[in-house]
Amino acid sequence: xxxxYLEDFSSWINQTAQLLRERRWHEIDVPNLIxxxxxxxxxxxxxxxxxxxxxxxxxxxxxxQPQRRSDSWLDSITDARTQIELAIEDSPSLRSYxxxxxxxxxxxxxxxxxxxxxIEISVFxxxxxxxxxxxxxxxxxxxx
Numbered sequence: 001x002x003x004x005y006l007e008d009f010s011s012w013i014n015q016t017a018q019l020l021r022e023r024r025w026h027e028i029d030v031p032n033l034i035x036x037x038x039x040x041x042x043x044x045x046x047x048x049x050x051x052x053x054x055x056x057x058x059x060x061x062x063x064x065q066p067q068r069r070s071d072s073w074l075d076s077i078t079d080a081r082t083q084i085e086l087a088i089e090d091s092p093s094l095r096s097y098x099x100x101x102x103x104x105x106x107x108x109x110x111x112x113x114x115x116x117x118x119i120e121i122s123v124f125x126x127x128x129x130x131x132x133x134x135x136x137x138x139x140x141x142x143x144x
Contacts, residue, residue: 005032044094048087049101055080055135056109057116060124063142065117081136102132 005012012029019028058076062069088095106128114121134140 002029002032005029044087044091045097045101048084048094048097049105051080051083051087052098052101052105052135053108053112055084056106056128056130057112059130059135059142060109060113061117064113064119064123077141078138081138084136098136099132102128102135 004015012032016028016033019025055077058073058080062073062077084098088098110121110124113119113124130142
């Protein structure tokens with residue numbers, strides 16, 4: 001079944017699911033199944049980190065470019081918060097991941113904010129100025 005994994009991933013997934021349903025354990029491509037299950041966990045964490053970066057980017061832009069504030073920024077902030085919340089609801093074991101990821105995501109957001117705003121990166125604080133509770137809070141926005 002390893003050949004099918006390399007040739008037609010979608011077919012491999014369907015066949016693997018069927019084998020699992022039928023409890024045909026000896027026919028399952030275990031090494032590739034293990035790899036895919038591990039990748040699922042990585043994907044969930046990457047999704048949270050990506051949304052946290054997007055959220056922090058828009059919070060920085062909101063704070064440092066008040067004259068350019070827009071509904072689209074608010075939409076992006078709201079959506080990023082929602083996506084993080086949904087990911088944690090689906091996988092409660094990831095509840096602490098935003099805390100672990102805050103500084104790294106902030107550094108990405110800081111670099112992106114400098115590029116997108118043409119504001120010198122040194123203007124943005126070197127460490128995240130926002131407590132995570134506020135960042136994820138539904139109604140909070142930073143002041144100018």
